[in-house]
Amino acid sequence: MVTANLDKSQFSAGELDPALHARKDLARNQAGLKACENYVVMVEGGLTRTPGTAYVAPLKDEMQRGKLVPFEFSVDDNYMLAFNAGVMRVHRNGGIVIDGDDPPNPYELAVPFAEADLPNLRWAGSGDVIFIAWAKQPKVLTRKDHDDWTIEDYGNLRGPVEPQNTDTAKTISASAATGSVTLTASSDLFQAAHVGSIWRLDEANLANVPTWKGNEKPLAVGDLRRNGGKVYSVAAITGTDVGEDAGPNPPTHEEGQVLAGKGNVVWQYEHSGYGHVKITAFIDATHVTATVIGQLPGDVVAPNATYRWYEAAWSDVKGWPKQVRLADNSLVWTDRNRFWRSKVTDLYDFELSADDDSAIATRIFSQDGTLVDIQWVLNAGILVLGTRSGEWIVRGGSDPFEPLTLANIRMIPDTNEGSAPHIPQPVDGGAVFIGRSRDRLHFAKFDRVSEDIDMSELTLYARNILRGVATVLAYQRDPHRVVWIATAAGELISVTFRPDQEVIGWARHPDDNGSVEDMAVIASADASYSQLWMIVRRSIDGQTRRYIETMAPFFRPANFNTPDASGAWMVRSGLRYQGAPATTISGLDHLRGEEVAIMTDGRQHVRRTVSADGEITLQYAAGDVLVGLPINGRIRTLSAETTIDGSGTKGTKKKADSVLLERLFGAGGTLSANDGPPEPLLLSGHIMPAGAWPLETISRSVTTESPIEDFMEIELVNDTVYPDTILGLSPHVNFVEDRG
Structure with a gap:
């Protein structure tokens, strides 16, 4: 029998497709897992438990999606x-x-x-x-x-419009140049679905308005002139010398009046050779009412009409x-x-x-x-x-x-x-x-x-x-660069993605009583991290419920020197009570009839079922109580293989008598090898501590009772209310001679 320590301290690929499980030649295979559930791949290559969620509110109508x-x-x-x-x-x-x-x-x-x-x-x-x-x-x-x-409504002005009509027989006229008007078409043109759309009407004949000329004389109030495509009228004549009325400088403004110069005319902007209208009501195929945006050219107004019109690009x-x-x-x-x-x-x-x-x-x-x-x-x-x-x-x-x-x-x-x-x-x-x-x-x-x-x-x-089938994406930049994916089946999936470090780590986040229907990310209230919000469909007390829930922040201990589980949030749709020590916790109507996981003052409490009144009763009084649906985290490694005396160990009988567990700020869970009996991950020394549950940051050997198999797979399961970060799962493997 040959023994070897097979190092497994890199999980940056996350869960791999089963088609690649045998591809030991792939580098990603060395960093991949057979299963990664309710753990998130960290950019550093380790795995950390997926935070739970906080219950925020139900949707207004829980029978409808949001x-x-x-x-x-x-x-x-x-x-x-x-x-x-x-x-x-x-x-x-x-x-x-x-x-x-x-x-x-x-x-x-x-x-x-x-x-x-x-x-x-x-x-x-x-x-x-x-x-x-x-x-x-x-x-x-x-x-x-x-x-x-x-x-x-979006108040878009002056378009967008389709290309100009070129059929000279199809004309439109307006009842007035400003205000609320009636548009009349020469033939069937309008539809009820045009209501709300914006059309453009151009001058019927550009020759109707002369071009502006410098120092033109004489000019009278009301005369029209065109410059740069815009049309202006003489609003007033301020000088006494009518021979210089137009002034030397052309009008270029797009609203109001401008004095051409001392002793010259005042030019009033009229339009730019065209105007826009917003259709407000349908009368029949040749008539609609509309509101003029600005002013229409005079030769568009009845009895005149123009064929130079542009239908709205946006409409029903x-x-x-x-x-x-x-x-x-x-x-x-x-x-x-x-x-x-x-x-x-x-x-x-x-x-x-x-x-x-x-x-x-x-x-x-x-x-x-x-x-x-x-x-x-x-x-x-x-x-x-x-x-x-x-x-x-x-x-x-x-x-x-x-x-x-x-x-x-x-x-x-x-x-x-x-x-x-x-x-x-x-x-x-x-x-x-x-x-x-x-x-x-x-x-x-x-x-x-x-x-x-x-x-x-x-x-x-x-x-x-x-x-x-992926339907919705959300990107949680901080702290782990995670792209969250919701599927049509309501599954929640994550991929930790850091292209500059070649990290693409996949994980699944199953919820026995929850389907994610939508999600989005905003900065947290204190802007310290990116907060994932979700709409989750649940079955509660025989009824379909839809809740808005927010993902809790990834766990960080309050004291890095003596870390404990205080502040951890490893339940879903959870609520937290903080106040005078109490044994009855109420206000849990959204979880009626559900078995819930409970943390009291930083320690795991036995599970309870929420009553019809939305309450649970604790074994003892506590002043800080977190209650929510349990989360089952699971990691399963690919079969650990190596080369001995120049030959690969694939297919060789093997067992593990221990696994080196490398853990950061973790507690709880079990460890097994080759589907053998799960070994509880108790604190070293098995001493029952007082107060909030202490967390391990340690590298220690966990004894396992491993069946002899052709593979060597390690599985870690954690369904407690405690946080957990796994940095390594390295089995000490015995390669057993197959005596047939």
Whole structure:
């Protein structure tokens, strides 16, 4: 019999696909696990128990799904907005904002989003405002105070519009140049679905208004002149010498009146050769009512009419934007293969011009003729579009730092992975997104200078893990760089991702009574870490419940010299009581009928079942009590193998008489080898301590009773309320001669 210590102190790959378990030649195999459940891979290569969650509040209508929208107003003032059942509730500092009623209720804002609309919500925040795209008329959500929000239609002005009508027989006339007007079409043109859309009406004949000339004479009040495409009228004549009325300098202003000079005329801006209208009501196919934005040209007003009109690009007829993103002091909106950017520094203006700050309107066409369907937009130094069939870079000119303009915009196809509908997550150097089949996760590294996207598949070594079909991503930057994934089956999965250190560590986080339906991340109330918020569907007391829960911070002891379990939060949907010592803990209605794990004053208490009154009774009084659903953490290593006398040990009979456990701030759990009897991980010396339970930071040998098998797998299970960080699980293996 030969013995050997087989070192296992690197877990940075996390759980591996079963197809790779036999690939001992792979470096990732050496750092991988057969199972990693409710432990998170750390960037240092160890494993730490997944924190539990705190119960925040139920959804308004727990029979309907909800949507979480993070809103970071400032570094230390963050909100999580919960949309459900036609209202928005506001969460802040881990709780819910209440109204001023007596008794108080959760503050609510009525919103137009039905349950079926919630997966389509996309948003971009700027200051106190959130712009929302949802495949219908865009909305603007405005914060005035914690309990004072408004939502209204996005007030886009002057477009965007479709190309100009070229059929001279199809004309439109307006009943007036300003205010509320009736539009009349020469033939059937309007639909009820045009209500809410913005159209552009141009002058019917540019020859109707003469061009401005310097020092023109004579001029009279009301005379019209054109300069730079804009039309001006003489509002007043201030001089006595009418021979110099026009003045030497042309009018260029875009609103109000400007004096041409002492003794010259006053020019009134009228319009820019066109005007915009917003349709407010449908009368019939040839008549609608509309509100004029600014002023219409005179020869558009009845009895005149113009064929030079532009239908709205956004409407229930043409469709509405599905994506929105803030980029370089402008808003980018997209729908299918269409791309619009607002005027720079004006998030509502879509007027096209020759100026560098002009709005942009364009389409993306693939090289092979297939339809381009934009699924997401990211601003990562460069503008990147993810489509159903591939990824595109949007930039201006040949210089990577040249501003994007209408004249220099370039759409560059780069990679061909393709995306499913979702919101990708910006990470260090690029973005993580869900592939179009939803069972793969990709990392796109952006290079602004070389116009290149370097693509890699994060699921390459864990393709089995997204078997539930990925639906939602959330990136928790601090402290471990974790991308959280929710699947259609409600599973919660994590991948610790640090590309600069080649860390891609997968783990699963099963919950026997919980399905994650949505999630998002904001900074914690003290801005010390990134806080994951989730909507979790549970079955409680025979009823379907939907709760908002927040993940607790990863555990750090209050005293590193003498660490104990005080402050640990290793339960799900938990609540914490702190006050005078008590034996009856109430207020647990959200866990009625459930067996709960309990921590009292930093020590594990025997489990209890919550009564119909939402209470538990403790064995003894305690002043600090944490109650919630238990979490079962499990780690199972791949079979430990080595080479002896030049021959590999795969298939050789083996057993382990001990395992070297390397642990940081941990307690509780059991350890087994080759599915042998689990060995409790008691404190060294088996002395029952007083007060909060002390934690181990130690490297010690744990005796195991191991069956003889062809494999050597170590399993650690921890379902206690104690934290745990595992740095190494190294078995002392006996290789047994097979005597047949």
